[in-house]
Structure formats: structure tokens, C-alpha cells
Amino acid sequence: MAERMTIHLSVWRQAGPDAPGRLVDYTVEDASEHMSFLELLDVLNEQLVGRNEEPVAFDSDCREGICGSCGVMVGGIAHGPQRRTAVCQLHVRTFSDGDRIVVEPFRARAFPLVKDLVVDRSAFDRIIAAGGYVSATTGGAPDANALPISKRAADEAMDYAACIGCGACVAACPNASASLFTAAKVVHLSLLPQGHVEADRRVMAMVDQMRQEGFGDCSNHAECEAVCPKGISIAGIARMRRAYVRAALR
Amino acid sequence: MQQSARSTLDAKVPAGRLQDKWDAYKDTVGLVSPANKRKRTILVIGTGLAGGSAAATLGALGYQVKSFCIQDSARRAHSIAAQGGINAAKNYPNDGDTIWRLYYDTIKGGDYRSREANVYRLAQVSGNIIDQAVAQGVPFAREYGGLLANRSFGGAQVSRTFYARGQTGQQLLLGAYQALSHQIAAGQVTMLPRREMLDLVVVDGHARGVITRNLVTGQLERHLGDAVLLSTGGYGNAYYLSTNAKNSNVTAAWRCYRRGAYFANPCFTQIHPTCIPVSGSYQSKLTLMSESLRNDGRVWVPKDSQDRRAPHRIPEEDRDYYLERRYPSFGNLVPRDVASRAAKKECDAGRGVGDTRLAVYLDFADAIGRLGQQAIRERYGNLFEMYERITGENPYEVPMRIYPAVHYTMGGLWVDYELQSTINGLFVLGEANFSDHGANRLGASALMQGLADGYFVIPFTLGAYLSGTRVDKQVTVDHDAFREAESSAQGRLLALLAVKGDKTVTEFHRELGRLLWNDVGMARTRAGLEEAIDSIAALREEFWGRVRILGENNTFNKDLEFAGRVADFMELGELMARDALARKESCGGHFREEYQTTEGEALRNDRDFAHVSAWEHTGSNSTPVHHQEALAFETVELTRRSYK
Secondary structure (H helix, E strand, O other), X not given: OOOEEEEEEEEEEEOOOOOOEEEEEEEEEEEEOOOEHHHHHHHHHHHHHHOOOOOOOOOOOOOOOOOOOOOOEEOOEEOOOOOOOOHHHOEHHHOOOOOEEEEEOOOEOXXXXXXXXXXXXXXXXXXXXXXXXXXXXXXXXXXXOOOOOOHHHHHHHHHHHOOOOOOHHHHHOOOOEOHHHHHXXXXXXXXXXXXXXXXXXXXXXXXXXXXXXXXXXXXXXXXXXXXXXXOOOOHHXXXXXXXXXXXXXX | OOOEEEOOOOOOOOOOOHHHHHHHHHHHOOOOOHHHHOOOEEEEEOOOHHHHHHHHHHHHHOOEEEEEOOOOOHHHOHHHHOOOOEEOOOOOOOOOOOHHHHHHHHHHHOOOOOOHHHHHHHHHHHHHHHHHHHHHOOOOOEOOOOOEOOEOOOOOOOXXXXXXXXXXXXXXXXXXXXXXXXXXXXXXXXXXXXXXXXXXXXXXXXXXXXXXXXXXXXXXXXXXXXXXXXXXXXXXXXXXXXXXXXXXXXXXXXXXXXXXXXXXXXXXXXXXXXXXXXXXXXXXXXXXXXXXXXXXXXXXXXXXXXXXXXXXXXXXXXXXXXXXXXXXXXXXXXXXXXXXXXXXXXXXXXXXXXXXXXXXXXXXXXXHHHHOHHHHHHHHHHXXXXXXXXXXXXOOOOOEEEEEEEEEEOOEEOOOOXXXXXXXXXXEOHHHEOOOOOOOXXXXXXXXHXXXXXXXXXXXXXXXXXXXXXXXXXXXXXXXXHHHHHHHHHHHXXXXXXXXXXXXXXXXHHHHHHHHHHHOOOOEOHHHHHHHHHXXXXXXXXXXXXXXXXXXXXXXXXXXXXXXXXXXXXXXXXXXXXXXXXXXXXXXXXXXXXOEOXXXXXXXXXXXXXXXXXXXXXXXXXXXXXXXXXXOXXXXXXXXXXXX
16 A cells, blocks of 8 residues: 655745745645655645645646656755656655655746746747747658668757756756757757758857846756756757857858 | 437538549639738647647748747647657558558548548648658657668558657657747747637637637737637546646637537547556546557456455466457457457456556566567666656566556547638647547557648648638727627636635546546446436536635636636536437447447447537537538448457
8 A cells, every 4th residue: 555654845935926935834744655746736735725725836737757847946956856857757755754845946037937836938939939940841841761860860869859848957057057958959950961051040049049038158067967857968068069169150 | 318410511521532632622722822821810729739830830821820828838738748659651661551551540440430531631641741840850760771760550550650769749749849939930920828718709600819818917818810720639638637738628629619619529538548547546647658568568467356466476377368368369459449448347347456456467577588678678668667657666577557548539629621610710620620530549640630730731721711701801809709708708717716615626627537437438328428417517516616716817826727627628528428428339439338249349330320420509508409420431341340
């Protein structure tokens, strides 16, 4: 039978972007080790509504670690202590009975807070819109096998394309840099011949957009790689920088 | 009993040979000139594969597009969670695939309850989808020679499935999202995230706008357009527990139904056989384990329902490999609907395993013994990891426990060949429509349909509508129809908040899910369905008297969002039961216990039920009218599916 656990939570509560925020203590007494961390928050919310208190707002959608909607700091770590795991796939069995866990939103200047644990990550969408695509409008694409691509390049491109856009990299970075996120798209597309034509313009525009959004620069802490639920390598950041310099000099 | 009308539903299928219909349509369809496209505003609801690809394509064509999504970013639509792959009749492996074979497999897999012409068109454009995705930079799996790799999937004897690891949906969706981002940057598409469509605005019989709620500020907004494209996915979350994302819902489609769009085949839901079982009452959603696992896993339960030994202590002679026993020629690889029902049968008989007794074993011990652990790790490593993360058990050592779960809905708003609903100018794309999968969808076909609709079908059929319709240019968002729709949406939100009862939204949703799962799930009976209709009506009444939603209307309020969706799911649930009751046959995912063969297999009735059921809303307190679109099968012979 599933083991019952008591978990104490200190959760960041903030009614809106301009309201004051603070940590509020709660206790969930009948947590199960098989619950996901978000289900623990669901149970807390049911209890809060029962006591006529407003539930804790947090984003989540697929709950299988692929949509990138969820993301909170669990005990000071983006997505919590289990490596390569988004918080929706983190389970209560990772913790011990009686633990106190601090739960906070992803914090960065470029991620303004919306409510409680919800932040606005639309800056990521603007970075992609600045150039994170191949300009291939629908129709007129050549046969898919017309252009052979080495398995190695395709596999490596896939390693970077796996980014789920959750923002953990930003939250973990002391500079709140979006370098890993931006590099993941730049490198994914630059490894494929389809992406070569626009490569220079793409890297310049995306990096410039990242700066304009208020993200910091990378100073090689590698915290981003450590918390990335998809294990995206910071080698991508080095590649992006080289590509940026090359493009700037051309 | 509901009224029944043999109706005049015209699917507008072009004349001519099946193979020539789509080309003939394209040759003669009306066009909109570039100068006129600029003056047209198209509202696209949802940014999954269907909506994202449609918005990007229409934007590139020169239309002014407004794109809406419920998530904080267009990149998060639930198409992203699709694992296995996408079918296309490319015949790259030279194993005999053709457009005809993909068409035939799909229509047979759907148990002959889909429209021939739509399915054939889907197979025809399937190859273009792969070309388009590759041009966008989607990193499909490749062979060492640099060409694209294929794999096999259920229901087919050829390898036609393209894939990107176990994340094919993610990569195809990001391809569409990036194309959409390109059009946003170009100024062709205005993106409105964190918006929920709460009503459709119909002016003089034409869809002319939508009412949306800004989910951050709670503000209601009016949007005017020349046409509305609904690509809002399926309604599997009616069952509360499903593999759908938490935000997936039926509200946008349901509001269109209430405005006059017919809802087709709501009882056709797909229950996927291999999901991680429910572990407790707190469970918020279910996770799929890919169909591909059944290639190497063997499904079994203990022969004796009292046998509580750990699986490795149960010797061979005390195990029942029931799929291999009942279906010797297909064994563990029977289609989804058959495998799901068989698992339910074992558990109902008390032979289920695990704490809840609602699970069967999926055992890899034989395959590991035969091929070695490394080979199994290469094939399924990421799935085994995911299983272990969720259950805390190592499937290399202990058999997986699996159970069926709601996964996809074949039913949806009725559309004709042009993807137009029964409301002029309201088009429905992807899972939200009913059209291509009949009573059962084959694996790797959902991605294909979403992208076919968005990239390759709607650009033609929307042009046909716009070029042949005089849109009233005098209409603005101050029109009475906008005012009325906004005030009704607002009234509903305030009514929900005003209940101030004592039960949470989740409690009601769970209860609805329990009712639907028990009576409108894997096995249905007349008595059960009649009881479900009454119980759901009672639950609805209780909901409006006892639901408790805290917080305000004019703020970010998840509970309020979910309450509106649950209220709509309850109305839909009743219609699902009504539809299941009216379909007195078993086909695909719809199994009526009264209609089965002596061996317990689904018994179709082609004489009376080779039709699409389409339901017309007639008011909150009156029964809907049942229309039918007869399905004419001109090119395929209707046979019984047998997997013995």
C-alpha cells in the first residue's frame, strides 16, 4: 500500500504583479508517495477551497513533461531535486515524511509575475519570432528525401530541438540569461541544411531580441544545463556565440 | 425517445472517381485575389497541429489572421504530447505502400464509419505533410545513408510511420509554431495567448466572430472576422481522467453546438489499452505508454483471481496470456479497442493486479531473455524511464502494470467535405471535427489529420467560402449579436461565482468522470446509458446549486475557468450517452454489450447504422434532434474485422 506522508510547504503567494508577495506555510497531511508534486499542490488547493481560501495559482497542462507549461522552484531548484525531470513528473517519494519544501515562482526580470507561481514567459515567443524558424511557407517543398542529412546531424539537431521552453534555464541562471533557450533553437536549425540560408540573420536577431527582453548574458555557470528537464548541453551556447561573432564579422 | 430525422445533411462531396475528387475540387474552386485576402480577417481558435498550421498558412497567403490559444504560448498545445509518429504514404521503404492502402487501412481501422472522400484526400496529402515538415527543419529520424527512417504501427502491414524519437508531436508542433511565429513577425498573424473562447457570434446565419476571455485579467473581448476556424481538440477530459492535458476541453466546440453547429458521433471515444494505471483518488491525469511496447511485451493476469503472489513468483502454468489465447493470430498486437476491452474483461472478473486490482501485467521478461536488456533499452529506454519515474518500479525487473485510459475522441462537430460545419463560415479542423477516423482511430493518424486539415485542405476550402459569400461589411463588434453573446458569457461567469456552494469543481468533475467511465466507457448497455442520462442531469443540477468557486471574475482565476468547462462537459456527457443509446450496434470504440458475437466481439449493423449521427441543439431543456448522414461506400467492401 502507498505510504502516507506529511509534507510542509512554504508557498509564494502574490495576488498580482503589483501586489506584495510573501511565503505562506501550509501542511498536507495525507500526501501519498505516488503523487506527483503538482498533484500535491492540487490536494492543497482542494483543502484551501474547503476552508474558503483562494487556491494557489500555478500553470500546468500536459503533466507528462513535454508541454513546458509547468515550472516552479522547489526547494530552491528549478523543477526540484530530481535531475532531468520537469516538476509535473517529480514525485512525492523523492521527499521524506515531515519535510518542509519552499515553493516559489521562476524569477527573472524578463518573466514578470502574473499571480502566485504563474509568470509571463512570452519573451520566449518573441525570441523565436525574431528568427527561430526556416522561412518555408506551405506548399512547394521538395520531396522530403531530396536532401539527405547525415544521421549524426539529425540526431544532434534533435538533441537541441527537444527544448520544451519551460524557462528553468533562466530561473536557475544567476544572470537570468536565456542563452540556453536561444542557443537550443539556433543550433537545432544551424545543424540542418534547411537552416543554413538564414543562419546569420537568425543568430543576430535572436540574440539581440534576448537582450532587449531584459535577459542577462551568459557567464558559464552551467546552472541552466543542470536543471534542464531535457538535458540540453551548454555546448550549444558556445556554438551560438561563435555563430554570432562570425555573422557579425561577415 | 429523441426525435429522429433522416436528414438532408449534405456533405458536398464532389462528383467523380474517388481518386479524382480532390483534384477536381481544386481545379474548379473559387479563389480570393491577393488584394482581397488582405481585407479578410480569419479567426483561428487553438494552436495545435490543426490551428497552428492553418494560421501560419493563411497568414503566409496574405489573410489577416487572429490566432487564439488557451495556454501561455502557442507552443504548448496538446498536440505536443503525441509520441509515436505520423503516417504518410511515401513508400520510401518500397514495401508496397500506396495512397490507396493508407486510405483502405484508415477506413477499415475506423470500422467503416467514416466518409470515403475525406479519408482518401487525407491519404493523398499525407506525403506533402512530410515534405513540408522537413522543409521547416523538423528533425525526423534518419538512416545512416541520410534518408528518412520509417517504423511500423498498429493496423498496417507496411512501414509508413515517420518519427522524431518518442517526441514526434512535439517536433511537428514546433515546426508549425515556428511557421506561425514567422507570420507573427511579418505582421500577418496577431497572436492572442491566454484567451479562452466562450462563445461564437453568428450574424444572419454566418459565423462572424467570437467572444473570448482574457485569462489574466478576466476581461471579455469581442473579435470580428470573415470566418472562424475552430481547432480546439477533443473532449476526452469529459471523463476527468484521460491522457489529455489539463486544459483540454470542449467549451469552444460546445458553445458552437449551442449556436447551431451539429455535433457528430459524440459516443465515438478511443480508450487506449496501455496507460499507467490510476494510483489514488488524487490522480489528476493519466500517462500513455506507447503502443509500440506491445511488440515485445506480453500481456497477462493470474489465472486465479485469489492469487496475490508477486508476479515473478507466479509460475507459467498459473498465468493467463489472455490476448495470445483469445487472438492467436494477432496476439498482443490486436487493435486498441480490442485490447482495451479484453483488459477490462479480466479485471471485471477479479483477475486484475496491483493495489487497486485495476491493472494487467505487460511483461518484458521473455523479450529481455531473448534479446538482452540492452536491446530492450535501445528500443524503449525513454518509456521505461518514464514508467519508473511515475510508479517507482523498474520495468526491467518487474512487469509493467497497465490499464486502458481515455485517449482520443473520434466524434466532434459535424463538417462537410470542405470542413465547414452546419453554420456558414464556421470551419472545424483536427480532432475537434468528426470526419476521418470513423469509430476508431489508428495510431499515428491524428498528427496526419491535424496537419492535412491546416496546411493543405483549409487554404482551398476557405477560399471557396469567401469567394462565394457576400460578407456584410456593415457588421462591427457593436452589433447586437456581439452584445448578446458577450452578455450571455458574462452572465454565465457571474452565475458560477454566485453559487457559493460547498463542493469543489474537481469533485464534480471526478464524479462526472466516474459516471461516464462506468456507463459510457468501454462497454455500454441500454440500462446503463439510460441511467447515465438521468444521473448526469441530476449532477448538473447539483453543480449549479452547490459548486464553490472562490476569487473574482476580473482576475486570473483557474477555478472559474475550469468550472465553465466542467459545466459544458456535463451537457456533453449527456449527449454522449444519448448518442451511444441511439447507436444500437457495436463498432470500433463503441461497444454495446447487447450487440456482440457469440465470441464476445463487436457486432456491427451496416444495414441500419452505416451513418453519421449528427445532433442538433434545440434548447437547454429540450432533447436534441438526431440527424443522420448516410455513408455511401462505393469503393470498399464492408467486412467484419477479425483478429482471431
